[in-house]
Amino acid sequence: MRYAISSNAYTRFSLNEAIERIHNCGYSALEILADHPHISPLDITPQEVKQVTRLLEQKGMSVSNMNANTAVSVYPTIHHIGETVFEPSLCNRIEEVRLQRIRYTERCIDLAAEWGASCISVTSGKCLAGNPPDQAYLLLVESLTQMLPYAEKRNIRIGIEYEPGLLIENANEVQRVIAEFNHPLLGINLDLGHTEVLGEPLAGTIQRFGEKIVNIHLEDIRGRKHYHLVPGEGDINFEEVLEALKSIHYDNFVTFEIYSYPDDPDGAAKRALAYMSNYTISC
Template identity: 35%
Template sequence: MKLAFSTNAYLRFPFDEVAERIASLGYEGLELLADVPHAWPAGLLEGPKRAILSAMERNGLTFSNVNAFMMNAVNDARQPYWYPSFIEPDPHYRSVRIDHTRRAISLCAELGAPHITTEPGGPLAPGQSRAEAIDLFVEVLKPLAEHAHNLGVLLLIEPEPGLLLETSDQYLEVAERVNAPSIGLNYDVGHAYCVSEDIPLAIAKLAPQIRHYHLEDIAATRVHHHMVPGTGAIDFPEVFAAIRKTGYDGWLTVELYPFGDDPDAAARGAFEFLSPLMAPANGA
């Protein structure tokens, strides 16, 4: 397993500086934010793409993931991360999310990253039934999954509290209906804790689907607010033991976007807490 850090905590810094900071703290990988100010796909020219790759190489970093969940560039007044969503009733506004995701998939392939993560459908709109929203979400995902498959990358869904898909079982319902080899799960440990999921059990059950992990801590209240690992209530030794049992050897990306005022301190604290857990238990 390898530790990475998401650039969504570093919105006040240009990408080349972000890469240097993350590498200096000891991380092997970096999750690229497909959004302003780092890599908004709709406005990313060839020069900035080459500069991103150059900064990664210069700092000895590898892409853990491309984060296409957030859409700060659109800046919807309701919530700039969730909206527009895949289940927007307005087809024209819905297409903004769809087109962004398609561009992010293409960017992922161009940069040589393994996959993108995306939202699990936004909150239900007034008068929208869950069944209608699921049907719409599935139909929207199918051509995106095909696009990802054609480019050799994965499209990972990330369940989140308050959105259409909150739990692992809800993810499975959609994944089975889409039935595409390019669809996978981004298992966010903090989100799972918020919805009171049995995390070790879920990890074991979903191991064939999990292609990437997000890590953050959550308070004992289970309120969805990302905290530095080791400062909340999640039992990370138990989580790491569960991941290790599945044989997973991919990326664990720390996601601490609320810490924009001092992202270095948050990233450093997370690294110092999580690094000892990366070693196999008892040297095994």
């Protein structure tokens, strides 16, 4: 099993510092947060891109995924959209806002190709006031329709991540979007913590999506409360998870998303890797 950790655990450090620290914690791969404070995809310079490339090469680090789930770094340029985490979103009713997020996501596709990641992850965004779910869904489909040809040029997979409270918030809804396109580059960034929060079957959900899984986000959950814990500190049956991944011959990364420990990200990173090393199941 190939483990990585998201740099969103290290938001009190620069991206270069995060790469150094993650490497020192024993990882050979990380997911890069495509947002503040690590990078601003629309503003990053060619020189900054090359600096990250050189550091990754020096450390022998791979990139599991470009996490384009949020776009806080561009929010100040958009006015009156009512939300600061998932906006500008791919389902926003204002065309200018959606186009901003599309450009942002396409730049993340470029960076994924530059840094050797095979995929990026995106979220749908929320249904804000004046944008009911049926309308928001059509706008999301429209946005993905515009982005997929760009992903084809770079051969980068797009994984939709469902999350409680968003337009696309469960397995049934993300499956509907994937089926809408039936495109080889469109799949799911499966966050198993979200699966647990929603009470969906872990093994069944893994087997349901199979080859459509482009990346796994892994954390622990206690009492179905949406709070990302280090594996081993909650209720998830990780042996069941790994057996299910083995059953579908999963060969991509399992990325720890444990951003809940900003005061001690190194400790959380080390505990996650140590705990999962107790399982010897190979996929």
